[in-house]
Amino acid sequence: MIEKVFNLVSPRWKLQRRGDYSQLRGYGFKILAVVLALLIAAWALETTGESSLELAKMLLDTSLKSEYGRKQLFQLATPLIFNGAAMLLALRMQLFNVGLEGQLYMGAFAAVAVGLNVSGPPSLVLLLMFLAGMTGGALYALIPALMRVKAGVSEILTTLLLNPLAIQIAAYIGMDVWRDDSALAGSSNATQAVPFNFPSNFGEVNFGFILAVIFVIGIWLVSTKTTWGYEVTAGGSNIGAAKYSGMPVIRNMLIVMLLSGALAGISGMVQLTEVTHRFSNRLSNNLGWMGVNVAVLTGTDSLALVPWGLFLALILFSGTILKTRGIMDEVVIAVTGLILLLTSVGEVLANYRLVNIAKLEEESVQNMLRSEV
Amino acid sequence: MSGITSDKPPLLEMQGIWKSFPGVIANRSVDLSLCAGEVQALLGENGAGKTTLMNILSGLYRADKGEIFIDGNPVNIRNPQDAFLHGIGMVHQHFRLVDNLSVAENIHLGWDQTPRILSKEKLSLRIKSLMEEFGLDCDPNAKIENLSVGEQQRVEIMKVLARGARILILDEPTSVLTPQEAAELFIALRKMTEDGRSVIFISHKLDEVLEVSDRITVLRRGKYLGCLPKEICDARALARLMVGAHVGEQKYQVKRSLGNPVLELQAVTALDDRGLTALEDVDLMIREGELLGIAGVSGNGQLELTEVITGLRRIQKGKILIREEDWTGKSAAKLAAAGVGHIPEDRTKMGLMPNLPVLHNAILREYRNPPIRKGLLLNKKPAAGLAARLVEEGDVRVPNIGTMVRVLSGGNQQKLLTQREIDIASRVLVAMHPTRGLDIAATEAVRRALIEHRNNGVAVLLISEDLDEIMTTADRIAVIYEGQITDSIDAIGANRDEIGMLMGGSKTAMRNRDD
Numbered sequence: 001m002i003e004k005v006f007n008l009v010s011p012r013w014k015l016q017r018r019g020d021y022s023q024l025r026g027y028g029f030k031i032l033a034v035v036l037a038l039l040i041a042a043w044a045l046e047t048t049g050e051s052s053l054e055l056a057k058m059l060l061d062t063s064l065k066s067e068y069g070r071k072q073l074f075q076l077a078t079p080l081i082f083n084g085a086a087m088l089l090a091l092r093m094q095l096f097n098v099g100l101e102g103q104l105y106m107g108a109f110a111a112v113a114v115g116l117n118v119s120g121p122p123s124l125v126l127l128l129m130f131l132a133g134m135t136g137g138a139l140y141a142l143i144p145a146l147m148r149v150k151a152g153v154s155e156i157l158t159t160l161l162l163n164p165l166a167i168q169i170a171a172y173i174g175m176d177v178w179r180d181d182s183a184l185a186g187s188s189n190a191t192q193a194v195p196f197n198f199p200s201n202f203g204e205v206n207f208g209f210i211l212a213v214i215f216v217i218g219i220w221l222v223s224t225k226t227t228w229g230y231e232v233t234a235g236g237s238n239i240g241a242a243k244y245s246g247m248p249v250i251r252n253m254l255i256v257m258l259l260s261g262a263l264a265g266i267s268g269m270v271q272l273t274e275v276t277h278r279f280s281n282r283l284s285n286n287l288g289w290m291g292v293n294v295a296v297l298t299g300t301d302s303l304a305l306v307p308w309g310l311f312l313a314l315i316l317f318s319g320t321i322l323k324t325r326g327i328m329d330e331v332v333i334a335v336t337g338l339i340l341l342l343t344s345v346g347e348v349l350a351n352y353r354l355v356n357i358a359k360l361e362e363e364s365v366q367n368m369l370r371s372e373v
Numbered sequence: 374m375s376g377i378t379s380d381k382p383p384l385l386e387m388q389g390i391w392k393s394f395p396g397v398i399a400n401r402s403v404d405l406s407l408c409a410g411e412v413q414a415l416l417g418e419n420g421a422g423k424t425t426l427m428n429i430l431s432g433l434y435r436a437d438k439g440e441i442f443i444d445g446n447p448v449n450i451r452n453p454q455d456a457f458l459h460g461i462g463m464v465h466q467h468f469r470l471v472d473n474l475s476v477a478e479n480i481h482l483g484w485d486q487t488p489r490i491l492s493k494e495k496l497s498l499r500i501k502s503l504m505e506e507f508g509l510d511c512d513p514n515a516k517i518e519n520l521s522v523g524e525q526q527r528v529e530i531m532k533v534l535a536r537g538a539r540i541l542i543l544d545e546p547t548s549v550l551t552p553q554e555a556a557e558l559f560i561a562l563r564k565m566t567e568d569g570r571s572v573i574f575i576s577h578k579l580d581e582v583l584e585v586s587d588r589i590t591v592l593r594r595g596k597y598l599g600c601l602p603k604e605i606c607d608a609r610a611l612a613r614l615m616v617g618a619h620v621g622e623q624k625y626q627v628k629r630s631l632g633n634p635v636l637e638l639q640a641v642t643a644l645d646d647r648g649l650t651a652l653e654d655v656d657l658m659i660r661e662g663e664l665l666g667i668a669g670v671s672g673n674g675q676l677e678l679t680e681v682i683t684g685l686r687r688i689q690k691g692k693i694l695i696r697e698e699d700w701t702g703k704s705a706a707k708l709a710a711a712g713v714g715h716i717p718e719d720r721t722k723m724g725l726m727p728n729l730p731v732l733h734n735a736i737l738r739e740y741r742n743p744p745i746r747k748g749l750l751l752n753k754k755p756a757a758g759l760a761a762r763l764v765e766e767g768d769v770r771v772p773n774i775g776t777m778v779r780v781l782s783g784g785n786q787q788k789l790l791t792q793r794e795i796d797i798a799s800r801v802l803v804a805m806h807p808t809r810g811l812d813i814a815a816t817e818a819v820r821r822a823l824i825e826h827r828n829n830g831v832a833v834l835l836i837s838e839d840l841d842e843i844m845t846t847a848d849r850i851a852v853i854y855e856g857q858i859t860d861s862i863d864a865i866g867a868n869r870d871e872i873g874m875l876m877g878g879s880k881t882a883m884r885n886r887d888d
Contacts (some may be wrong), residue, residue: 017780227740227751234737238726244685244717246706246738357393357437 015352022350026299030347034212035310037338041331042122050327059318063219067204073313074209075275079104079284081212081289081309082267085219088302091295092223093236094254099159100264101288102166103137105281107265108272109170110136113274115194116178122196129196129269137265138258140166145269147256149250155257167281174280190280198273210271213306215263220302232256264288290316293336297343312336382445383743384409384571385430385461385540387795390439392425399425400436403597405590407540411713412562412572414586416579416615418813420593423575427542430454430573431463462538464529466545470517476500477513500531507534508564522670523554527561541565542573547581548838551670552873558584577615579608591615621886627744632661634697635832636682636801641691643681651677653856655770656690659832664823665861666847667836670876674856675836676718679805682834683715684708695800709738714798716791718805720783724790727779731771734778734789735760738797768818784815791819795826802826805836821844840872 006015042052063069083100090097097103110132118125144158171189178191198207223229235242235249242249267287275281290312297308319332385407391500392400399422407413415423428434430441432453441448443459456463470479477496481487482504485779488495497513504510508550517525528548533541543562547555562572562585576582582589586850589606591598591614598614638657645651651674659665669675680686682693693701695711709715717723725734735757739745744755769790771781778786787807794802804823808816824846827833836853837843843850844864851861852875859875 224753227746228749228750230733230736230740230751233729234726234733237729237733238722240719240723241726241737244705244715244723245703246684246709 001239011356013298014355014357015109016355018351018353026347026350029350030098030297030299030343033342033346034339037342038333040338041335044334045327045331055322055325059321062321063314063317069317070204071206072214072317073310074205076317077306077309077313078206078208078212079267079271079287080273080290080294081209081216081305082263082270083288084215084294084298084305085212085291085302086260086263087291087295088298088305089219089223089256089263091236092232093256094239095148095253095257095260096156097141097144097159097257097260098156098292099141099162099288100260101284101286101337102159102163103140103261103264104268104271104284104288105166105170106140106268106355107133107137107262108268108279108283109166109173110265111272112173112178112191115196116192122261126196126198126273129194130266133265133269133272134262135265137341138262141261141263142254145254145261146185148257149253170283174278178279180278188278190278190282193277194272194279196273198270200355206274208274211266211270212309213265216302216305223302227320228252230256265290267291293340296340298317298360299347315339381409382442383407384411384444385431386442387426388440388442390426390429390441391437392422392429392434393437398595400429400439401595401597402439403592403595404600405597406600407571407573408416409539409569410566411588412566412574412586413590414582415575415592416577416582416589416611417592418577418615421577421592421615421843423592424544425595427463427544427573427575427610430456430540431461431542443718449591452864457536457538460537461535461542462467462533462540463542464526464533464544464546466548467853468525468529470525470528472518475514475516476511476520476528479517481527485538486492486535503522503531503535505785507531507559507561509868521554522549522672523551523557526550526558530561534570539569540571540573542575544575545577546574547576549670551876555581561682577620579615581711582611584606631663632830634658634694635661636834637692637694637697638682638758639692639694641681641693642689643677643686644689644791645677646673651856652681652688655856655858657858659834661832662827662830664827664833664835664841664846664848666850666864667834667853667858668840668843668850668872668876669836669838671838673853675805675853677856678858679803679834679836680714680854681715682708682803683800706741709797710742712799713799714794714796714802716794716802716804716807718809720786720790721779725778725786730779731759731764731774731776731778731781731789732757733771733792735763735774738793763789763792763796766796767822784811784818787811787815787819788822795822798826798831800831802831802833803836804833806838807835808837808839808842840869840876844869844872 042056045052045055063073083104086100087097088155093123111311114129114132115125120126140162140289141159144162147153147156147158174190180188180190180192200207202210223232231242231247234245235247235252239249268283271287272279272282294305294309294312297306297312315332319329322331323329383406385405387403387405390400390403391398403422403426405426405565415537425434429436430450432450433453441450448459450459451459468767471482477493477500480500481496493514500513504513509531511524511527511531517528520528526549530541536590546558550558560579562574565693566572574582574586583603583606585737586603586844588600588602589611590600591611616674636659638655641652641655642650643652655678656666667675667678677686682690684703684707687702691701692699695713700708703711721727725738736745736759739759740751740756745752745759757774763769764771764774769781769785769792771785771787778789781789791807802823807819807823813818820842823833823835827848835843835847844867847864849861850864850867850872852859852872854875
């Protein structure tokens with residue numbers, strides 16, 4: 001497509017698709033795209049009278065150079081990495097699970113149910129909450145998964161529509177069913193705080209972040225080193241070929257969808273335990289949706305989820321800081337959008353090379369002459 | 374040189390047409406001249422640049438270089454609408470008809486002369502008068518889905534003629550027709566040229582080119598080799614021009630003693646995706662070291678037959694035996710493990726994963742078995758070993774096994790696929806249209822691979838629309854028509870016309886059974 005448009009307007013140069021895919025070239029184009037997006041953002045800020053260099057220095061000082069800033073970054077990156085992994089896994093199988101936000105809420109819901117109603121040694125309850133969060137997210141993803149494999153209903157629609165439902169359920173739980181009426185809570189419209197915390201003796205890094213990294217490594221191992229990972233890659237690449245070779249395509253789709261939901265559910269549980277402690281409809285600020293962005297930025301290499309998650313966390317965190325300076329945080333949304341747009345374009349362009357038409361003709365004549373001899 | 378001379382400029386002239394695609398020049402300074410009232414054949418093998426040239430003429434592609442004249446005036450054809458305005462109409466190999474609309478509705482679709490106020494009667498009346506004018510016959514009220522392929526083609530032709538085409542381009546029109554339908558088409562073409570229309574007829578079949586055309590333009594690998602009047606041509610000379618080297622009638626068959634039955638289908642009935650009967654009481658038997666060819670016009674149950682044998686489709690009734698063991702209802706994975714290889718009809722939709730490297734494609738069949746599978750793990754070393762071996766044995770031209778399959782040529786893709794399936798096919802190999810769209814060298818390589826595998830004692834089933842392929846490659850031939858398969862006959866001495874009749878559904882079955 002892109003080469004057709006380009007070739008229509010360019011008389012002398014032509015875009016030609018490359019035969020090989022180089023990971024390195026892909027990264028190069030992505031970093032280039034990010035730099036370009038940041039430059040555009042800087043230019044936009046300049047026009048409003050701000051000094052973008054000064055702002056950039058301030059942002060980096062606040063985020064990377066302070067202990068508080070670094071802690072915030074890891075905390076913010078945790079759900080982004082989990083949900084990015086959830087999206088990436090689903091995309092491997094060509095499943096568009098855009099219901100991560102809802103699955104995150106349902107995971108947190110299951111976790112809070114355990115946390116408020118089970119008493120026991122903290123590590124045991126936390127483990128139960130973790131399992132509950134995983135199950136809650138997976139079960140909420142099971143509905144669209146079954147509709148997809150049994151009735152062929154597009155999972156994009158079903159997962160999308162299940163998001164507001166989950167958030168409304170969260171609102172109902174927080175405002176009514178388990179509302180904390182104590183004076184301390186005031187009118188927060190949330191449940192009581194869960195009285196269990198993850199261990200925090202890892203310096204600046206939060207426990208949830210470590211979990212996220214472990215899961216990313218696990219996903220990478222499974223998808224590149226196991227036969228099941230191969231089946232998922234094959235099924236996502238060409239479902240016809242997977243069926244032809246006798247792979248259990250339907251079963252794999254179900255498993256992938258359940259795993260994707262489980263990851264989103266775990267991120268909900270982590271968010272509840274580490275950040276909000278209380279369950280309400282304000283548990284997640286579009287964290288599930290940000291997972292889509294992380295997955296798109298990451299592309300195919302699942303290990304890259306961690307750096308991209310951290311990078312996006314930096315951008316989001318910058319937004320919070322800018323807000324305190326009176327700059328609208330819509331700027332950050334615009335910058336995120338710009339980065340996504342440009343990296344997507346860059347990713348496509350990385351597969352092409354620019355060639356001179358005259359040279360190309362000469363090359364093929366040469367080839368032809370050689371093959372005719 | 375031209376057989377037809379006249380003071381008037383030719384109806385159409387294309388001069389010095391160049392067209393290149395990434396890595397290949399499809400047309401290299403090609404000329405073409407077409408007189409009014411002429412049927413001209415455009416002859417060349419697959420990939421010679423015939424369709425590219427005609428796509429340029431009909432506005433689908435734009436030439437890199439070159440000029441087009443109509444009635445001596447230079448014209449600029451930028452899109453299909455321009456081509457229509459200049460009276461150029463093309464009937465593509467794959468029809469562009471709406472299945473659940475009638476003939477009359479299809480012809481009126483997107484036509485600027487369609488009346489504003491529609492009625493069924495009005496439309497069919499208009500079509501009836503058109504049909505009389507063009508000498509084509511078809512029921513205007515019939516739904517497209519109920520028409521035979523030949524009738525559908527007539528509708529396509531009428532669609533183009535109704536829009537006032539003076540130059541009718543037919544892209545491999547007979548590839549989907551039975552010999553009888555093809556003969557009818559030729560008569561219709563002759564009639565059309567009587568009132569000054571011209572026909573360009575793309576083909577790679579020598580006999581029909583000689584039968585129907587006045588002049589023959591030959592292309593080879595994008596190069597224009599000349600335009601010859603039919604009178605001075607014969608099939609052998611044309612073949613030599615088209616292919617570039619001497620080709621003889623190649624027969625692979627050798628008389629050998631027959632082995633034991635390997636694959637047997639007993640009264641198999643199966644449904645297609647819409648739930649209609651696709652195979653009805655099919656009996657079939659292939660012996661050790663035997664190549665059975667199934668001829669037939671596509672859509673008569675061939676796809677379902679391959680899927681039934683390879684475990685991709687459940688059967689309603691009947692039995693499937695491999696070496697006298699019952700394998701009915703077993704999964705595709707189990708059958709593959711039992712030594713049933715499958716070269717599917719569409720290599721990019723089914724047989725291969727174009728967006729993955731050669732490595733991933735090579736292990737598609739073997740990843741479940743040790744040593745490639747080690748517990749839950751995929752063992753990279755033997756996987757790479759298998760890929761390298763398939764590439765070498767199949768003579769697949771590829772820089773390395775990390776190359777994406779989509780960048781390979783069709784021939785190399787098919788060689789990879791064929792070799793992979795041959796590798797697992799220790800008992801049965803099912804091949805559907807294995808050489809479709811390949812050039813002569815790749816076709817030869819694939820056919821030879823099938824033959825060699827047959828010689829190793831494997832039962833090979835070859836399903837093809839190309840009657841020549843079946844006649845030259847198979848040991849025995851059967852015909853499939855509307856889900857039923859005729860008794861097979863010995864390929865040596867088989868009568869082409871008779872097979873053609875059976876492909877078209879004629880009931881006078883052959884009676885010379887060989888067993």
